Amino acid sequence: MPSLTPLDLLRTAGTGLTGRPLRTALSALGVALGIASLVALTGVSASNQAQLLAELDALGADLAIVWPGSGHDQQPLVLPKAAPEMIARQDGVLRVGVFETPPQGLGVFRTDLMPITQTGGITVSVARPDVLAAVDAQVASGRWFDEATRGLPVTVLGATAAQRLGVERAGDRVFIGGQWYGVLGILADSGLAGGIIETSAILGDRWVRERFAVEDGIGDIAEVFVRAEPGRIAEVTELLASTANPGAPHQVSVTRLADLSAAREAADDALTTLGLALGGIALLVGGVGITNTMVVTVMERRGEIGLRRALGARPGQIATQFTAEAIALSALGGLAGLALGATAAAGFAIAANQPIVIPTMALLIGPLLSIVVGALAGLQPATRAARVSPTVALRSV
């Protein structure tokens, strides 16, 4: 039984579209905009992320973190007390900053009236004064800990923590673990330790050691931030474990900050989501537009359909022809949208001085989506076309 070759089908569908170029262009516009917004916004998002990673790599290039490892039974080990001083003396190390183990179960609140369970996601960290310089953080308001204030009931808030608590400047007070603390300072830019102190209320090490002396682990080292001289991070990192604990280097974990996956995955998903939402809506509208056009086309071309049936086309072949036309229409829009979206994303990246990134997924999914939309949009008109009686060719249309 003869059936059309794919090429014949393409030729047949193509001539339907070239017959009315303006209508074709207008009908494909919706799908084009849909794919364009999809590609553009995912592109911008990817470009942002690439920029973020580039900055992270640049900033974190000479930073490493030393953590206590865990033993065979997954029990946390302890770094020797002398580790920070020994690391600071290691060749190639510029600065160190030490976080100590915080007391457990401390809630941080704006007032003493909040229920204990509502912590607002704010954690408590304990820092020695050397942390600020080591991690490159900036103070927005007030001051950082010094020899005097590290032993007082005061706190320095991370930017997010301050915002959540509603604290706008130093001098305010907050309620931590059942006690009032004065706000000594608020950090602006948390530098590279952002993930750790952004949402933290930071307490002075000496105060914590005195006030919580009886608790487990108080005074132990939680993390040592190590800043190497420029370009020497690799050699420094290699020796850090044995410097920190010469007797048992395997009990020490060392991570270069640039390798932290948490930082790498901190992508801007909001833009991608927006792109998907906008693209989805535009595709829906575009699909409806194509259905409309195809319904009109089928009505106008009843004579042609009758002729093709008289020439021996089966109803299925008529349906296939019009489905192919709808798909071609939509794919045309998809390709135009791809070009438009990619251009927009590239334009944004150039304007923002960021790397140009168009996600391959968007490049693949865009055209695929437009084909699916076309097939769905063409379904009903194609079924209609297949039902046109071959006798219409004999009637004056």
Next chain:
Amino acid sequence: MKTPTSSTPFSPHSTARTTSPSPAPVLEVRGVTKTYPGPPSLTVLQATDLTIASGDQVAVVGPSGSGKSTLLSILGTLDNPSTGEVLVDGRPVAELSERKRSALRSQRIGFVFQQFHLLPTHTAVENVATGLLYSGVRHTLRRRRAAEALEAVGLSHRLTHRPTELSGGEQQRVAIARALVRNPGILIADEPTGALDTATGAAIVELLSGIAALGTAVVVVTHDEEVASHFARRIRIRDGVVTEPAAQAIRPNKPLRQGASCLA
């Protein structure tokens, strides 16, 4: 299903049939009626019997609304009769599946319409090639045979013209070439001269009756007695009643002019 692969548009077997003493009927209609279900229901064709053999030249004459197009759509297997049966090459059409019936049309029946039905985006040769699109013929072969068919209707100098660049008579010739390119057993034309002036129409009639001489049965519907007078058999239809008077004198047909050698 057989696939025509011959490169000549009109294979000699149908010509051979016309020379035999009693040609096999290509088309038979037995007790066919057509009633359009209303309301009100309308009986357009009364019990009709008709036998058309290879090489027959048939004109169907009747006033407007008499049921000519209805009869033609049934003869061309485009529509089903309400009762009775239609046989093409001796096979009852009603028994065929939609698929087989479509294939039968693509292999055996050519159509020519009053309003040409040419595709406006296609050139003459592309339009004619469409006549083979559903017959399983390769693209390149389709175009070659289309060019040959256009030559046979005297349009070899208009291959790449689009319908809007052709006169009415030329457009109808393209349509006839599109029907002929399939080398059909029967060619059915509904008012082929209806949209043409008298002189142009006469040339088309001459072309059509010439085709019958080559073995293809030609059935032409017309309300024009002058057109009908060029065909050997004249069937009259009035209010759905089909009558065929005894054979009448026919105007002599000149042989096909351009490309006639190609058709032979």
